[in-house]
Amino acid sequence: MPAVTLSEVARAAGVSPATASRVLNGSSRTPGADIAERVRAAAAALGYIPNAQAQALARSSSGLLGLIVHDIADPYFSSIARGVQSAARELGKILLLTSTEGTPAEERLAVEAFTSRRADAIVMAGSRSTRTEDSLDNAALKRETERYLANGGSLVLVGHDLVSPEGASDHGSPSGPEDADLEASFAPSPLLVSIPNEFLARELGLCLSDEGFSRFAIVAGPEGLMTSDLRVSGFQMALGEKGLQEADVLRSAFNRDGGYDAGGALEASVRAAVERGDRLCIFAVNDRMAMGVVAALRQKGLHAPTDYAIAGFDDINTLEDFIPGLTTVRLPLEEIGRKAARAALTGEDPLPAAGEVILRESTGRRA
Amino acid sequence: MPAVTLSEVARAAGVSPATASRVLNGSSRTPGADIAERVRAAAAALGYIPNAQAQALARSSSGLLGLIVHDIADPYFSSIARGVQSAARELGKILLLTSTEGTPAEERLAVEAFTSRRADAIVMAGSRSTRTEDSLDNAALKRETERYLANGGSLVLVGHDLVSPEGASDHGSPSGPEDADLEASFAPSPLLVSIPNEFLARELGLCLSDEGFSRFAIVAGPEGLMTSDLRVSGFQMALGEKGLQEADVLRSAFNRDGGYDAGGALEASVRAAVERGDRLCIFAVNDRMAMGVVAALRQKGLHAPTDYAIAGFDDINTLEDFIPGLTTVRLPLEEIGRKAARAALTGEDPLPAAGEVILRESTGRRA
DNA sequence: GATACGAGGGAATGCGCTTGCCAAGTTCCA
DNA sequence: TGGAACTTGGCAAGCGCATTCCCTCGTATC
Structure with missing residues (x-):
């Protein structure tokens, strides 16, 4: 039939x-x-x-909008996805989704699949990795996106730009001999909805120093995860500006369980501070890590803001009912998704995302 | 180019x-x-x-798997989406996503769009509505799915079956004159990953009675929301079996804010119970509503499990760090998504989802 | 009333790919 | 050694639709 x-x-x-x-x-x-x-x-x-396939073939426009995220079950990404979906609906596009688990190799595959589907535009969200073990995959991803762009696609990145191969672009690329030179100047480049991670982390650092904290620890993701690295450096920058000592950085997985592990490791420092009559202020580079830290320390009988202070980053909506209310940096994620999708579809260059420090109970006065 | x-x-x-x-x-x-x-x-x-479009046209198989959810930013659905995505990846399909805001009209549109895209299979998750004002849209949705199925598509529903128009199928359908009779017997029907809402709510009710609670209140979604209604009736059934009085039902929006509103409205009952030296046990039909209830009551100075007890439903992963640990019914959402996607793609009939009662602090002994 | 012009409908072509079919070339067994 | 039974490329016919070009017919203009 x-x-x-x-x-x-x-x-x-x-x-x-x-x-x-x-x-x-x-x-x-x-x-x-x-x-x-x-x-x-x-x-x-x-x-x-x-038959949309046939229409797409005849018109050479598919009406598809691709979305690439690290993990759709993560509230950070699902909020963005919601914004993208809503913009897509308004513009009459339908959404192609890939959840990649964060590896550049999977991301490349996703771009290829979307290219193959002739998606009109692609939104790619999530931190880049600058680790050397990812550099090959990063390069491949970059080539794939360039091919997509060259074929007339429109790409917008959420967060930061793709990482370019080490040697910059002035050495002839080792693979494609001539096209690098000839086409480079005309090659369209991806748009960017930049998230000022470093700037906002610095703001947060400044705020927290102003609140009177002087001893800090940072719970970060693995080295080389760009989002994490930028938030760390922005925060340290603030401490430096305030004449404070640089914070110790504890690295673990960029998720709740990573935070939990780090929280366990921080017990001694927290107790030490308490015994000195001081409070350690912990900055976890994202909210989920912060939640993990809180959970771990609670199990040890330590509570914020009484025994220590803690701040996160992102203001994911899950935070709404978290106790203690978590100081964080609000990122308008859904709005960012909308903006990215609109930019991808209309081609106009988007403004960087705004963000703001939100002070809550977790860095408040000692209970 | x-x-x-x-x-x-x-x-x-x-x-x-x-x-x-x-x-x-x-x-x-x-x-x-x-x-x-x-x-x-x-x-x-x-x-x-x-060019996947051209391939699809020539082969008449698109390699697309459609997913329809109410709200992708809701952890309930994003967990399911994660499972669906992972199955899709394994089977070499790519995901088409629509987040509908829950109206049958939007769902119909989504099915139409996916049909137009010739999606190989569709997974549709989320509660159905039996409200009369939705009956027209429900009927249209049902027709749309039948058309999709008739065209060789494969549809899996997560939760419960589509609601059929009142008059059952024995009256000739008012619109299509003959095809109702002729094709009805051969018409393929959607598969179902059923979620035993009523059964599990009953289990929960039995457990809670066994814990010694005897006065209950239910915080439910709007009447006519099938998931909510079934959870209410299952719970009441348990109370009846235990010889307890039926619980009062408070209705509000099926989300966190609805729970918050209901929580405010419950203050008096909670206090009354406390003064009697008793504790009210509240069953919120989903976790997010439960979180809202807790938040509202906390603002009034009332805490679980000291002043009242509360249970939710779903065990969304957000619950992990919620305080107090919330008694709930665990639904293996990601697994459900995987199962649904595999069923949709392979055509084999899936087993119903399992679930289990998880007792936590929120219904524990009085602090 | 003849010419010019515009509007509306149809035939044909192509979008990029798959696949049934055919012809030519091989292999193998009687 | 002569086919029978396979292989293996290529040809061409679509898949379902948009769109260009052409043709016809109706109407306005003088």
Whole structure:
């Protein structure tokens, strides 16, 4: 029972496929009212649904918007996804989703798949990795995106730009001999909804120093994870500006469990501070890590803000009912998603995302 | 700079497009090794990426898996989405996502869009509505899914079946005159990953009675929301079996804020119980509502499990760090997503989802 | 009333790929 | 050694639709 085709509708209406096409899908030429009505009636009666694949092939525009995230179950990304979806709906596009688990290799695959699908635009969110073990995959990812762009696609990155191969672009690229030189100057480049991680982390650092904290520890993701690294450096920068000692950096996985592990490791420092009559202020580079830290320390009988202070980053919506209310940096994630999608689809360069420090109970006065 | 096509590759390799097609895309016929190598080399050199639209058109299989959820930013759905994505990856499909905000009208649109895209399979998750104001849209949704199925699509519902129009199927349908009779018996029907909401809510009710609670209140979603209604009735059923009085039902929005509102409204009852030296046990029909209730009551100075007890449903992963640890019914959401996707893609009938009551601090002994 | 012009409908072509079919070349057994 | 039975490329016909070009017919203009 194959689907009803346009020519069947046309035959039923007693017109040519060309005419049927013109009335059913917004063409510049509008057939006469009576005919149009007949065609529409026939289409309705037969339950005609256009074959989007065929349309895409004929028009060479697919109506697809690709979204690449690290983990769709992570509230950070699912909020962005929500924004992207809402923009896609408004613009009449439908969403292609890939959740990559964060590896550049998977991201490359996703870009390839979307290219193959001829997605009109792609939004790629999530931290880049500057680790050397990822550099090959990063380079491959970069080439893949360039190919996509060269084929007329539109790409917007959320967060930061792709990492370029070490040797910059002035050495001839080792693989493609000539195209690097010839096309480089004309090659379209991805747009960027930048998230000022470093700047905002610095703001947070300044705020917290102003609150009177003087001893800090940072719970970060693995070295080479760009988002984490920037937040760390921004925060340290603030401490430096305030004439404070640099914070110790504890590295673990960039998620809740990583935070939990780090929290356990911080017990001694927290207790030491308490015994000195002081409080350690912990900055976890994202909210989920912060939640993990809090959970671990609570198990040890240590509580914020009484025994220590803690701040996160992102202001994921999960935080709403978390105790203690967590100081953090709000990122308008859904809005960022919307913006990215609109930029990708309309081609206009987006503004960087805004963000703001939100002080809550977790860095408040000692209970 | 249009993308490179198969025939360009073929020409470069000095073979026919047919041969090139056979070597590049898994065909049953594999050309000779030397030729294959030549073609592969040419494809690599030119950076060929097959046009999936054209392939889909020619093969009449798109390699697309559609996913329809109410709200992708809701952890309930994003967990399911994660499972679906992982199954899709394993089976070499790519995901089409629509987040509908829960209205049957939007869901119908999504099914139509996926049909148009010729998605190989669709997974639709989220509660159905039995409200009369939705009955028209429900009927339209049902017709749309039937059309999709009739066109050879495969549909899996997560949760419960579609709601059928009132008059059952024995009256001739008012719209399509003959096809209702003729095709009805052969019409393929959607598969179902059923979630035993009623059964599990009953289990929860039994557990809580066994814990010694005797006065209950239920915080439910709006009447007519099937998931909510079933959880309410299952719970009440348990109370009846235990010879307890039926619980009062408070209705509000099926989300965190709805729970918050209901929590405020429950203050008096909670206090009354406390003054009697008793504790009210609240069952919120989903975790997010439960979190809202807790937040509202906390603002009034009331805490679980000291002043009242509370249980939720779903065991969304956000709960991990929620205080107090919330008694709930665990649903293996990611697993459910995987199962649904596999069923949709392979066509085999899935088993119902399992679930289990998880007792935690929120219904424990009085602090 | 003849000419010019515009509007509306249809035939044909192509989007990029798959695949049934055919012809030519091989292998193998009687 | 002569086919029978396979292989293996290539040819061509679509898949379902948009769109260009052409043709016809109706109407306005003088």
